[in-house]
Amino acid sequence: MSSSNAYDVLVVGAGIAGCSLAHGLSTIPRSKPLRICLLERSLSEPDRIVGELLQPGGVIALRKLGIEKCLEGIDAIPVKGYCVVEDGKSVEIPYPGRHEGRSFHHGKFIMALRAAAKEAKGVDVVEASATELVEQNGRVVGVKATKLGEKEEYRADLVVVADGCFSNFRTAVMGSSIGKTVTRSHFVGAILEDASLPIPNHGTVALVKGFGPVLLYQIGEHDTRILIDVKAPLPPDLKSHILDHIVPQLPPILQQPIRIALDKDRLRRMPNSFLPAVSQGTTTKPGVFLLGDSWNMRHPLTGGGMTVALNDVVILRSLLANVDLRQWSEIQKVLRTWHWSRKPLASTVNILSVALYDLFGADDEDLKVLRTGCFKYFERGGECVNGPVSLLSGIAPSPLLLASHFFAVAFYSIWVMFTHPGQVGTIKGQPVYARPPLHHYPALFFKGIRVFWTACVVFGPLLWSEIRWWAPNENVKSSSTIAGFLLGLVAIGWMIYGAVDALG
Known part of the structure; x- marks a missing residue:
């Protein structure tokens, strides 16, 4: 040498x-x-x-x-925050201050x-x-x-x-x-030309019923990246899957640019690993x-x-x-x-990324309740937006603040389930919404317990994976899940004041 x-x-x-x-x-x-x-x-x-x-x-x-x-x-394009879209409704989540x-x-x-x-x-x-x-x-x-x-x-x-x-x-x-790395889905990507996002200079997260979320953000003067979350195993015909199931649920302003991109650009994929x-x-x-x-x-x-x-x-x-x-x-x-x-920032970002994915890509009834509650939580504005986006953006590295808002979302989701109109049927193909009658409350009470349990099961193991220093193996996988759940319950106790404060 x-x-x-x-x-x-x-x-x-x-x-x-x-x-x-x-x-x-x-x-x-x-x-x-x-x-x-x-x-x-x-x-x-x-x-x-x-x-x-x-x-x-x-x-x-x-x-x-x-x-x-x-x-x-x-x-490079300045990014000033996020826009979350679901069922034709959108909520703006701007970065705090001048960030x-x-x-x-x-x-x-x-x-x-x-x-x-x-x-x-x-x-x-x-x-x-x-x-x-x-x-x-x-x-x-x-x-x-x-x-x-x-x-x-x-x-x-x-x-x-x-x-x-x-x-x-x-x-x-x-x-x-x-x-071991854990891969639950893939991002399938393409580039849209001269597409208009719902809110300029904001990353767009579109929530798609029955499937994972879709991300869009501008990466150049004329280029906008689209990333479509597709859960494993991947369908044999990705293009048809996206055109038939994903595109119709996205904002109309984006559907034609996406179809053009899918015809011109090759679909590429990356595993979403943890x-x-x-x-x-x-x-x-x-x-x-x-x-x-x-x-x-x-x-x-x-x-x-x-x-x-x-x-x-x-x-x-x-x-x-x-x-x-x-x-x-x-x-x-x-x-x-x-x-x-590094834990304050790294743990906050790591936990938030997987927890949000579990909510936004919900395929479970209790997780869907949490997803709806999360969207409505953002609609409240104020600290219900500033806190979560400060965590997401890396400005406020605090796992405790994250736990506070996560369980605030869980509590608020249960409140929404009891008090907000939900779909009760259809008339001529159109959904009909109504608030739950009183005789439904006993069933909703037990469902609320399940939702709360689900929130703990999502958050607890993620928190556990960050505070331990050793790697889990097959022998301790189940025990770490149980310990993570108990840790989530402890976090609730510590965060109850923050949750009540966030809810006003």
Whole structure:
């Protein structure tokens, strides 16, 4: 191995996490500047259908890292909030204050981040395909890679693997302790040309009866991304499934652009995976750790993945500032501190993403009650909107605030079930709505208990997956679900005041 292939830090993967970490570490004030290698299989512009909406919390993280300029010159669109659409009705959910997100073509943003990394002092961006970890005396000291058909070794005091959701090194770094990814659905994507969204500069979430939610957001002057959630197993004819079942339920203003896009563009899909973060250091091979989607994934419904990754880098950069990278015992302390320091934001985004997906993609009667209650909760405005969107956007990283609003939605859903008109039948094909008569109240009371139970079962295990540090295995799966449910009940007690306050 030539001396030019020896570094202080080796980062595998030049995506969101890898590029931002390489640039971030280059700005650490040290007596001797770090030599950093950023290794990427292909430096050509990637073409993906996710990773195109950056929440305000992510914009703030970019600013802290000094690379907010990466949002310039890529035709990025300001995002000022969300619009939730159901049955022809819509509710606006604006970001609080003057906060804004950005939406863009994923590939353009990645190329801007790579350019920033190349310009950073002490960073070498190398196009090579990492094939395996190199170990010496029980410690990972680098990787073997293929560059222009030739085999090379790249060595470093510290190796960081950030090779994304399809990581080739996830199990090599952590073994069975990393746990298994869970994929419940796929996003099927296309690009609409010159489409008009219900509210400009707002991401649109369309709730579709019987199927998963549909996301739309503008990613360029003329381009609007559509992501259609399709539950596993995928139907054999995706295009017909979308045209027959999904498109007719979407706002009329969008139906024709979608049909045109489906005729012109190939449908592409990405798995929506969930992978809780587990503590690294004691469970990781010495000399290496995971970062980004290779280690922690959440449902992309809320668009929080990039925000979590960038915030992780902000915290990690500070923790590594005065550490001897050759001393694994010091790195272990950093990894433990980092694991819990990132929890307020990461846990909030992770839990919210899956909980919202369970509500918005409801195929269970009790979950449908919660979905209706959630929509009407947003219609109340005020703190019923400001609180949830602050959580979703990464501005207010607080699992406790999330629990407060989640169970406030549960209580309000039950109240809506008792007091608001519901469909009681049809006349000439048109739905007829009426408030439930008093003699229905006993049945609704027991249904309300089931709805409350369902809310606990949704929230409890998600909270449990975030506060534990070890990975669940087949032997403890059922017990962790029970413990998660009990934890959800404890959270209700703690959050009761916040729930009552949110309901006014």
